[in-house]
Amino acid sequence: MTESAADRQPGERSVVAAVRDAIVRGEFVPNQRLVEADLSAQFGASRATVRAALIELTNEGLVERVQNRGARVRAVSLEEAVEISEVRMMLESLCAAKAAERISDAEVGELRELGERMQMAVAGGDVVGYSGLNQRLHRRIREISGQRTAAQVLERLRGQSVRHQFRLAMRPGRPQVSLPEHLAIIDAICANHPEEAAEAARVHLSSVIEALKAADAEVSPLHP
Amino acid sequence: MTESAADRQPGERSVVAAVRDAIVRGEFVPNQRLVEADLSAQFGASRATVRAALIELTNEGLVERVQNRGARVRAVSLEEAVEISEVRMMLESLCAAKAAERISDAEVGELRELGERMQMAVAGGDVVGYSGLNQRLHRRIREISGQRTAAQVLERLRGQSVRHQFRLAMRPGRPQVSLPEHLAIIDAICANHPEEAAEAARVHLSSVIEALKAADAEVSPLHP
DNA sequence: TTCGACAAAATTGTCAACAATAACGGAGCC
């Protein structure tokens, strides 16, 4: 179902995308070593190309590189995940406010439809479908906001925390909590209420942070 | 006074730092082409090394690279500078609040001293000295906050907007406006008032945004 | 047995050369 050993089209961008996908999809697990020669063979690209890709992914926060000791998939700790969510709280509230100011009628329809589909997904117990709609909603809000700088930062952070996000989405009862928060954001944006939209985004991200901490406490109940 | 033609120590990291410095110091002006062979000769490093450096700086937002057409120093428009300042407004307020929660007694003394030195610099008309203290203050607050994710993003954004920041600092009367804003941030942080500190940071960055727009309007009074 | 030094293997950092692509300029054609 995935790609076999060697995929053609060895272009520089392709390798970056391929490795990034492998990381976010979980094919490459945290702390896994990324040996240049191995990746070179796996993706059918030259070593210099994968090297460039690793440098790029390092700046995206997905890969860790140390002098003469190679690269590995960066493992983001719970603390980092919380930090990332705090930054997201600030930037997503900014984007939500901007989106509420600039949204067009067509985009209102788009967001409303997304909201309805999310409701249906939750009602139907389609967790992974809901998770996908979740991401689409957040991305669409970023796009509507027109704040490309914030959008870029958020996109980068999303890549880093996707693993924690996914673990969160799988927790029983989590969708029932986050759905009304998402709907509140949609309502505020569609109603052209920037301050309200920002507040709704803050509430949602606060909820995410709390859930992150709770999930960790449950997984490792006794921490020294 | 700067470096002559070829500086030794060709290490990968060195080239990144050297080119970055050249850009932020204004030695390389916006839109200037960065030909790999030229840089290779200038810094005494191999082309592969400067190539890696350019990739890294691209992800930092300092250079722009287009397929088969090379790299050039990225020019950040006024709109982008405003966007960056908006993001800074959110993240610096977050850091200010966190710093107000975590600051130690020793750090209180440090910040207070910085504030006094800033007052003296403004009183003495030392604009560039004030500008340096300004940067040190913001960086110290980021460090005290302990929010490394936000700090990292802010550091990156600072590199992109340093040119606009500098132009701003040179405007007559600007230090007199920003000084009390900085002192307010210091006071709130040292008094352990997170919400107040965040608000002071927001006020300061709002002022920066307004000043940016005003400076641009003055430079190009008639825009089509 | 355990510790340290030393050799061997694996891996990254660096370099020079080759191929591919896009900007540039002139000749030919309408």
Next chain:
DNA sequence: GGCTCCGTTATTGTTGACAATTTTGTCGAA
């Protein structure tokens, strides 16, 4: 005279090989 086409030139993309460094494994001595 202006425009298109094509060869030239400059520059980037890619490859393979070599040097430097770290890690691993082994042997000998306390």
